[in-house]
Amino acid sequence: MDGKNVEILITSVEMMSVVSRAQVYADVNLQKPREYWDYEAHTIEWGDIDNYHLIRKLGRGKYSEVFEGMDMSKGECVVIKILKPVKKKKIKREIKILENLRNGVNVISLRDVVKDPMSRTPALIFEYVNNADFKQLYQTLSDYDIRYYMYELLKALDFSHSMGIMHRDVKPHNVMIDHKARKLRLIDWGLAEFYHPEEEYNVRVASRYFKGPELLVDYHYYDYSLDMWSLGCMLASMIFRKEPFFHGHDNYDQLVRIAKVLGTDELHEYMKKYSIDLDPRFNDILGRHSRKRWERFVHSENQHLVSPEALDFLDKVLRYDHQQRLTAKEAMEHPYLFPIREQEKENWAATRGVHSGSATADTGAEPMLYDVRYDATSTSNTSPSVAQITRLKSLVDVCQSKETSFASIPLSFKMLFNWLINHFLPLYNSANMYTIDQRSSWRPYILPRCTFGEQYCLVPTKAARDSVLSFNLSKIEEIQRFRTVLCRTHGTVARFHITVDVTRFMQIFQSFHNLYPDEADGFDGKSMIRHLVTQDAQIRTGQLHNNECGIVHRALVVKA
Numbered sequence: 288m289d290g291k292n293v294e295i296l297i298t299s300v301e302m303m304s305v306v307s308r309a310q311v312y313a314d315v316n317l318q319k320p321r322e323y324w325d326y327e328a329h330t331i332e333w334g335d336i337d338n339y340h341l342i343r344k345l346g347r348g349k350y351s352e353v354f355e356g357m358d359m360s361k362g363e364c365v366v367i368k369i370l371k372p373v374k375k376k377k378i379k380r381e382i383k384i385l386e387n388l389r390n391g392v393n394v395i396s397l398r399d400v401v402k403d404p405m406s407r408t409p410a411l412i413f414e415y416v417n418n419a420d421f422k423q424l425y426q427t428l429s430d431y432d433i434r435y436y437m438y439e440l441l442k443a444l445d446f447s448h449s450m451g452i453m454h455r456d457v458k459p460h461n462v463m464i465d466h467k468a469r470k471l472r473l474i475d476w477g478l479a480e481f482y483h484p485e486e487e488y489n490v491r492v493a494s495r496y497f498k499g500p501e502l503l504v505d506y507h508y509y510d511y512s513l514d515m516w517s518l519g520c521m522l523a524s525m526i527f528r529k530e531p532f533f534h535g536h537d538n539y540d541q542l543v544r545i546a547k548v549l550g551t552d553e554l555h556e557y558m559k560k561y562s563i564d565l566d567p568r569f570n571d572i573l574g575r576h577s578r579k580r581w582e583r584f585v586h587s588e589n590q591h592l593v594s595p596e597a598l599d600f601l602d603k604v605l606r607y608d609h610q611q612r613l614t615a616k617e618a619m620e621h622p623y624l625f626p627i628r629e630q631e632k633e634n635w636a637a638t639r640g641v642h643s644g645s646a647t648a649d650t651g652a653e654p655m656l657y658d659v660r661y662d663a664t665s666t667s668n669t670s671p672s673v674a675q676i677t678r679l680k681s682l683v684d685v686c687q688s689k690e691t692s693f694a695s696i697p698l699s700f701k702m703l704f705n706w707l708i709n710h711f712l713p714l715y716n717s718a719n720m721y722t723i724d725q726r727s728s729w730r731p732y733i734l735p736r737c738t739f740g741e742q743y744c745l746v747p748t749k750a751a752r753d754s755v756l757s758f759n760l761s762k763i764e765e766i767q768r769f770r771t772v773l774c775r776t777h778g779t780v781a782r783f784h785i786t787v788d789v790t791r792f793m794q795i796f797q798s799f800h801n802l803y804p805d806e807a808d809g810f811d812g813k814s815m816i817r818h819l820v821t822q823d824a825q826i827r828t829g830q831l832h833n834n835e836c837g838i839v840h841r842a843l844v845v846k847a
Contacts, residue, residue, distance in 0.1 A: 305561045306485050309510035311614045313484050315451030324451065324481040326383035327376055331409075334399040339367060339412060350377075350477050355415070358398070364415040365398060369408060377477070378409055384452055384479045385411070391450070393443035395463070395474040416472050421459040424466060425525050430592050431626065433525050436464060438619060438627040439471040440518060445615035447479075448511040454479050455492040457517035459524075482510055493517060495541050496531035500554070500607050503542040504563050512609040515618065519604035526592040526601075527584045543572055549607060550578030557607035596623035 316324045338360045345353045345366070356367040370378060385397040399412035428436070440462060447454060454461075456478040463472040478492045487507035493499070499516035501509045523532035533548070535541025546554050551573060558565060565573075581598040600623035603613045613621065619628070 304506060304508065304563055307506075307508045307510065307561065307610060308484050309482060310512070310610060311616065312448050312451060312482070312511065315449065316481050316483055319451065323387065324383075324483075326380045326481075329379050329383045331379065331382055331400055334401045334412070336401040336403060336410070338399075339365065339401065339410075341367060348475070356412075358412070366413040366415050368411040368413065370410065372408075381477045381479070382411070384476050384481070387450055388447055388452065388476070391443070391446045393439050393471050393473055394446065395472045395476075413474070414472075416463040416470065416474075417465045417467070418463040419466050421462070421464070422530065424464060425459070425530065426528070428525065428592075430526075430594070430597075432466075433522070433592060434624055434627050435469070436462075436471055437518070437522055438624050438631075440473065440521075441615045441619045441624075443471070443473040444511075444514050444518065445619065447473075448482075448514070448615055451482050452476075452479055453482050453511050454514050456494060456497075457514050457521070458494050458497045459521060459530075460494075462521070495535060495538060496520060496533055498538070498541060499609065500542065500545060500557065501609055503538055503545075504558060504565060506561060506563055508561075509609060511614070512612045515604050515612045515615065516609070518618075519601060519612075522597075523584075523601055523605065526589060526597055528589040528592070529584070539566075539568055539572060542569070543574070546573060547576045548579050549605070551576045553578060553607055560608065594623070596621070596625075599623065 322328065338358060340357045340359060342355045342357060342364075345355055347353065350371055350373055352369050352371070354367045354369065356365050357363070358365045382397075382400055385395075388394045389397055395416070396414040397411060398414060400409065401412065402409045440457075444454065444457070454473065454476065456475060457473070461473065461475040463474055464470070480488060480492075485508070488509060490502045490505050490507060490509075493502060493513070497517040497520045499509065499513045501513065520532055524530045533541060533544045535544045542554075554573075557563075581601060585593045600613075600618070600621050603621070604618065606612050618624070
C-alpha cells in the first residue's frame with residue numbers, strides 16, 4: 288500500500304463519529320420478536336370509514352390534516368387525522384408504533400385505522416382531548432401546574448422509551464392538555480422510530496426550536512435522550528415565560544442560540560468526545576461564548592415559577608452531551624418533581640383503600656382512574672367516612688378501565704359521585720338541598736354547559752362565602768358520608784361536599800346487582816347510573832312507599 292492510500296484511510300477513520308449507545312432500554316427491541324418492530328412487514332387491519340363523520344377542522348401539519356369527528360357507532364367525539372400522500376413505509380411505521388403503545392400512560396390512544404375507498408387516503412382515529420391552546424395556557428400555569436404536567440409528560444416518555452420507541456418530535460403542539468380534567472396526552476407519532484443500538488438515524492427530525500444539539504451537528508447515533516432535550520426546551524419556555532426559549536432563525540442559527548447559553552467551549556468538548564466535525568458554515572456565525580447561569584433568565588414576571596430545584600432540573604436535561612442528560616425515569620425522581628410524586632403516592636394508596644400513613648401502603652401499584660384520598664380517621668376499610676376527589680374523569684374513561692366489577696365500595700362511591708354531580712344536582716337544585724346548619728341564605732349556583740365528567744364550578748355569593756368560614760364539618764351526623772371535590776371559583780378554591788346515606792346507596796347498589804347481574808359483572812357504568820337515578824327518583828316521589836328521603840340528604844359548599 289502506498290503512502291497516498293494510507294493517508295486516505297487515516298482521513299476516513301478520523302471523520303467517523305464515535306458510536307453512542309442509549310443509557311437505558313438499549314436492547315428492548317432486540318429482546319422482542321421481529322414482528323414487534325418490523326413495521327414494513329406489518330399488515331394493517333382497516334376499519335369501517337362509514338362509522339365516522341367529520342365535524343370541523345382542528346389544524347394541519349406537514350404530513351396530515353386533523354379534524355374533530357364523531358364515531359357514529361358509539362356516539363363519541365374522536366379526532367380524525369387524515370394523512371397526506373407519503374411513503375407507505377412511513378404510514379406503516381406510525382400505525383405500528385401507535386398499536387404498540389396503545390393503552391400506554393398519557394399516550395394518545397389510537398382507536399381505529401380507516402381508508403377512503405375512492406382516494407385510498409388513510410386516516411387515523413384517536414381519542415378526543417379537549418385541548419387548550421398552549422400559548423394561552425402556559426401563561427396561566429402555576430409553579431405546581433408546570434411540575435404536574437412535566438411529570439405527566441415524563442410518564443409518557445418513559446413508557447415509550449421502555450417500549451423501545453423514540454418520539455423525536457416533542458414540542459408544545461404535540462402535547463395536548465385538557466386543563467380542566469388535568470389530562471395530558473402526547474400525540475403525533477409520525478416521526479417516532481424504533482431504537483436499535485449502533486444504528487444511524489435521520490437527523491432531519493423534530494421541530495427547529497426543540498432540536499437537540501446532536502441533530503444540529505449531524506450526529507446520527509442519537510437515542511431516547513433526544514426527547515429529553517426537547518422536554519427541557521419546553522420547561523425552559525414555561526418557567527422563564529419565553530416561547531420559544533431557543534429561538535433560531537434556521538438550523539444553523541439554532542445551534543448558535545444554544546451555544547450562547549451553554550457555551551462554545553462546552554460545544555467543542557462535546558464534538559471532540561464523539562469525533563464530530565462541525566460544518567464549516569459555523570466558522571463565521573458561531574463566535575465565542577461563555578456558559579450562562581440559568582439565574583440570568585429570572586425576572587419579576589417569572590420569578591414565582593422558578594426555584595433552585597427547577598434550575599437544577601433544567602441544567603441536567605439541557606446538556607450538549609446526550610449521555611449526560613437525565614433519562615425520563617431519572618427525571619421523575621428529581622427533587623423538582625417531589626411534590627407531584629408525594630401527592631401521587633398518597634392518591635395511589637388511597638385508591639387502594641389504604642391510608643396514606645400506613646406501613647402497608649402499596650405505592651408501586653398503578654393508580655385507579657380517580658385520585659381519591661380517604662379520611663385518615665375512618666375506622667372501616669369498607670366504609671370511608673370522607674373521600675377527597677382531586678381529579679375527576681369522565682364515565683367513558685371509567686368504562687374503559689381494567690376494572691371488571693363494582694364489587695368494591697370505593698369504586699361504587701366513585702360512580703355515585705359521578706351520578707350526584709351529573710344527574711342529581713341539576714334535577715334537585717332547591718334551597719333545602721343546599722343548606723349549612725339550616726341556613727336558608729346559602730345559594731350556590733351551578734354554571735351551565737358542564738358536560739358529563741367535568742368538575743362543576745360553584746359560585747357562591749360573598750355573604751354566603753363569608754358565613755361558611757366558621758362551619759365545622761364534624762357537627763354533621765356520623766352516619767352520613769361525604770364526597771369532596773376541589774373546585775375553582777374565580778381564583779378561589781372551594782370544597783364541594785355532598786352528604787349521602789351510605790345504607791340507602793348500598794341497598795340500591797345491591798338491587799342493581801340483583802336486577803342486572805350480567806351488566807354488573809361486565810361493569811356497565813351507564814346502566815348503573817340510570818338505575819341509581821331511577822331508584823332515587825322513585826323513593827323521592829313515594830313510588831317505592833319508603834319514608835326515607837333517598838340517597839342524598841344534603842349538599843353544601845365551604846371555602847377551602
